[in-house]
Amino acid sequence: MNKITVFKLEMDMEEELDFVLLGISSPLRDYRLCHFLNKNTGLRFIYGKESDLDHKGNSKEGPKEEYEYHIIQEKSRNKKPALKHHFAIYRDCDPNYEYEYYLINNRSLEGGILIPEIANFDFFMVIKHFIHEDDLNTLIQQINRINDIIMVKEIVPKILKSKENLIF
Incomplete structure (x- = not known):
């Protein structure tokens, strides 16, 4: 009889939450907010979570929605199929991943x-x-100068119950 070895993978959520999180309140539509962020902060947000092209310029395989949206599958409590939620997302990422900024709709x-x-x-x-920290404070000030921004606040992701929704 063969002996089966079972491995248990434990993830340290602390490592996955290695990012700064800002909450933004504004009546602006997401694309208008990106326009004003680009104009006032020097960031260059473009639509989508990632490019649908690989590093060689070829189209990536898979549904296009996976590159355009941040998708969260709702946990189903009954036998109904789980509903997918599509959150609009914009990015400004360095090609060498030295920095990554994402703006995501709540x-x-x-x-x-x-x-x-x-x-x-x-x-x-x-x-x-x-x-x-100085650059972060400058960014927050620049965002606050946009007319239709009601509030910008740094949030500690570790304290959030739904923090796993921010991992992508």
Whole structure:
């Protein structure tokens, strides 16, 4: 009889949450907010989570929605199929991944909320990799200068119950 070895994989969620999170309240539509962010901060947001082209310029395989949206599958409590929520997302990423900025809508196209415990924020800016505190403060000030911004606040992702929704 063969002996079966079972391996258990444990992930350290702390490592996965290595990013800065800003909550943004604004009545602007996502594309208008990106326009004003690009104009006032020097960031260059473009639509989509990632390019649908690989590093050689060839089309990647897979559904296009996976590159355009941040998709969260709702947990189903009954036998109905789980509903997919599509959250509009924009990116400004260095080709060498020295910096990555993402702007993600807190409401999905289907009406779901990405981070329900802080539903008062309309958008989240996820900043991956290191950002100096002075640069972060300057960015927050620049965002606050946009007329239709109600509030910008840094949020500690570790305290959020729905923090796994921000991992992509």
